[in-house]
Amino acid sequence: MATRTIGGWVLLGLALFGTASSGRSAEPLAEYFRIETERLAARPLLGIDSAERWKASRPELQRQCREMLGLDPMPEKTDLNAKITGVVERPDFVIEKIHFQSAPGLFVTGNLYRPKVVTRPLPAILYVCGHGGVVKNGLIYGCKAHYQHHAAWYAANGYVCLVVDTLQLGELPGLHHGTHHLGMWWWISRGYTPAGIEAWNGVRVIDYLTSRPEVDPTRIGMTGRSGGGATSWWLAAIDDRVAAVAPVAGITDLTDHVVDGVIKGHCDCMYFVNLYRWDFPLVAALTAPRPLLFENTDKDPIFPEDGVRRIYGHLEQVYRWYGASDRLGLVIGAGGHIDSTEIRHPSFAFFNKWLKGQEGPIEEPDRKVAIEDLKVLKPGEVPPGNRNDTIHETFLPEFVTPPVPASPAAWESTRDRWMGQLRAKVFAGWPSEDETPALDLKRVADLNRDPIRIRVFDYTSQPGVRLTTWLITAAKPGREQPDPLTLVVADETAWRARWSWLAKAQEETFQPPQGAEWTEILRSVEQGSALAIIAPRGVGPTGWDEKNEQAVKMGLHIRRRFPLLGQTLEGMQIWDVRRALAALRTVPELGNAPVELVGRGQAAALALWTAVFEPGVAQVTLDSPPVTVRDGPAFLNLSRVLGMPQALALLYPRTVRLVGTSPEPWRWASDLATKLGGNPPWPTFDHAESR
Template sequence: MRNVAIVILVAVVLAKSTAAQSAEPAATNSDQQIAEYFRAETQKLTDRTFADIETLEDWTGKRPEYRRQMLEMLGLNPMPPKTPLEPVVTGTLEESGVIVERLHFQSMPGLYVTANLYRPSVQNEKLPAILYVCGHGGERQDGKSLGNKTHYQHHGAWFARNGYVCLTIDTVQLGEIEGIHHGTYREKMWWWNNRGYSSAGVEAFNCIRSLDYLQSRDEVDGDRIGVTGRSGGGAYSWWIAAIDERITAAVPVAGITSLKNHVVDGCVEGHCDCMYMVNTYRWDFPMVAALVAPRPLLITNSDKDRIFPLDGVVDVYTKVQKIYDLYDARDKLGLQISEGPHKDTQELRVAAFRWMNRFLREDHSLIEMAAEPLFEKRDLRVFEELPEQQRVTTIHESFVPKAEPGDLDVDSPEAVRALIDRLRQRTFRGWPDSPEPLNVHSSAVEGGPSQAHVIEFTSQSPFRLPIYVLQPDRDPNAPLDVLILDQDGWKKWAAGLSVLFPGHVPGVKPDPEVAAAMQRMTEDRNTAFIVPRGVGPTRWTDDERTQTHIRRRFMLLGQTLAGMQIYDVIRGLETLRQTAGLEKSVVSIEAEGDAAVWGLYASLFVDGIDQLNLENLPERNRDAPDLLNVSRFVELNDVVNAAATRLVEK
């Protein structure tokens, strides 16, 4: 690493005035801008779904790669090793012709899956099996979780009374050993994105191992296995049916809808992280459904479900018809809509039961038996005392492998180029493939110092962003300091910018003291302030909850807010190269905190930078702004070392 080229600072070098710290962004049309952005980006992904698929050969040729992508987005590529399940039955109950076993197994060492296995009391042959995956129906007694398997016991009982073996498994969040589904939603663990981790991946892997367990049972016909579940269980039904062809028939209930519903219509705000893969490859959800084809698939939902709206459910069904038609298998794709809210209704159950009977038992008879619970919930609990060596509560720390510091060979130019390519494909895939024209407009500032002018450019529609430039040295080869501002940086300097650029920093109270400090700092140096989207003039909200769900919308689009802010910095640097008097400048980047991370990554994609002055740069990815998957292949200090190899020699 060339320490002279990259300066990592840990102290604030310029004082902040009280007025500058309290500067608030102007009230603009920023809320409309971000809404317009999400609509446009969502439409792009929707429009390209199956756009290049015309024949069955088109689909079957691409399908293996789509499946690989799906596994990667669930954190399952590479697939974790299949270690011994170590199953233990802790007790049995019998009622009304049904035996239920209380059991647990380990999908990987220490990752316990608690479950109930329902089977007929009398059995003379191998039976078809059902994997029932549970939604968010938690049950507790005396302060202890009974597992959501107890909430959904009536499904397992019905299947056993009608000639099936049914394994009902707890989820991580609401099982007897209580882990975390709500990493970004509630716990602010944005580093899950850096790690390429979603709790959906653990649920999918537990489903894979559940199929292994079912196939190990003598009572089960391992070639006839169905999956169903509702809400969260509906989503997990999608994951396992898409990635594991041992599933013969699938009935996801209220578990999928369109990307538009989630991003544009706001359904993301009603869902935790377990409902979503890390959308690296920028899919709309019909892509998940299509991976089930041509196996029997019934999509079921109710018509007043606010978190899985009817229009999106029908949209998924309509689009996936194209793939089933290519297989000439329309009879294996169904859509069943019942009246009601987001609830486990009898109408939804009956449809699922009939579908499984039809495709697993070749039985078309009417359903005459209601699904009713047979056991006390407390009696279905597996553990009296939870195992001390469990990893359920911390599985997010280790489920997806991560890079370690020093893994990157920065002395190898090929390794650095490979890193940049990997970042572009797996971290910044959400950047536009074809950048828009910058449409640069530069204007002098009336009432400000003579060296001040404002540049506006289009980074990505609808975001038109400002660069505030102080240019005392008109020599075209003069060095240029580029300060990148995050929201804290904006608060630090906005009151001074308001003095130096009157009329161009609306809504911010001017502070002459901050302006004087800025003029002293820049009196013999050309200086530009880049302000990415979501900062200062384009700040859309300060409400924490709203900010959380805006960031989650970016995630669903295969982006992160920080990743797109890095793109804005790159576009801003390109804009400066197109500005008269600055096009030949050698550029130094100065940034602090989050902006230091933006500047660091931007330097990997822009030539002609001679120095990075990075203040309060986080020490590791975990503490840095979230960027999809980055921790899978590089740690932050290696990014610093890679950036140093690209800097212009002085």
């Protein structure tokens, strides 16, 4: 197909028409999130309905959980290089100030509490902290100082207790907030979550504890509250060495997180990358049949009681399958997101029962020490090789560019493998064939503004997602069907700059804009082309206004909901474009029209991936496309499957035109085309300046 001028013009112009009133919803996509969450919540245990099926499925479910934490395969267990930097003597226990490396350069700082005299191996408690960082006079003492009263009780009552800092708030800080407000959406494309770091650090803490002669490796308990409660769930799910666990205020279900919006109160360490589309009861159920005390408060705003009780109901079923109902307990204390004796004392009694075989009243005198005594590192000390602040860059491997396949057969094998991985690991959140609803296409406007005709169509992309596409053709077509159909994919930047005037196109008083760019569009349409514009969900009429700080935060947390459902916003926008294409194909004169997809900037990636999964697209024009996965839209796990040059190669031998980018970043795709006999060179590059 010959390149049409309209592809360049639709990318370059129309900024002069301004921005129409958005009319945007205060709760964008609320119905969609409700429907999608209900679909997952309806299968909290994935349809497993018997003890036999559960026990047979559990090993694979544990593997999937590790994968979604970024821990499959598990990282290499390198030397911990544990160092004790000081000892604090108390009347009834000893505190060792310790750090170790859970992976080379990934430092964990903590305090190990133990009785003064140990004559036999003791039960041990791994205490994982919530977000209670302590800073005094500019010095970081970590979370362990805030939660020290927990560890002190255990040591004074015959346990070894290692309380460790979190990555975000430890003495050597890292990040928990990549997607929360730092714009690191590439974490999702990498499949990275700091929940995986915290779980991995917990694995290595158990490795360390089991190496200590004071510790009985068969009696290791785990507890923590808030973020520490979440880490308790993660680690108990994937590491069966945890003999008993008491998570506090660390979990609720997708209904609370996604529909009711408690995600706004949580950073990224609370979530895995939900590739397999689980609801959180499934994570909790992997603890069974080990002793489990589920604790929460009745007015916790970020772990609401209703979600806690829903999860507990599913846990009761799984524990019944094991005949272990006596090992499951629930404590709901009074108050908000607080650390109270009403919660602490039952957990102390729980571990006494299951790790020591003791029962009796709990006493908790004040045993706190000065926070200065708990600091592991000297003021200003940074151990050589520390990578805590950059571990998100390297903890998970990226795609390694392979040699260019040397033959058509080798390329076909590689392409098929990648396509399988893309369907299973990147775009698994798309509806299956039997889940795809009818388009329910409605023509909501049909304006004849000679010499052009503008038709406005609404269609259903998914339940809860109703979108609009605009079709511009000649008012009096000179042919039976246009050639080609150019479908422009708009992101929010393009919508605001070029296409917002379309929002008024269904009004009877609408008049086409004027200007050189419009004149060029008219010329192309009159020559037989058709132009369609699609604003996928989150763009234009269905977008969220980001003109103030509160709205920006709302938009971020809307976007963060998608990975909790095994999706990304941009991944579902590709689905929207595919559905727009299907809708346009129902227009009689477009049924067999050759299609050109056009996108600029981030939308170029949407156009590229739409074409990958729509073989009927004959031509693609990509203006200033992102040259790396990291620079582009977020797609689940994509940078673990392939890079942008390889993505482009999936379009060979269809016509691809690249604008505003140099050939070098795309060399792999060009070399592949050459080896496969591409002539003339593929793709083509347009270096002309924007007109």
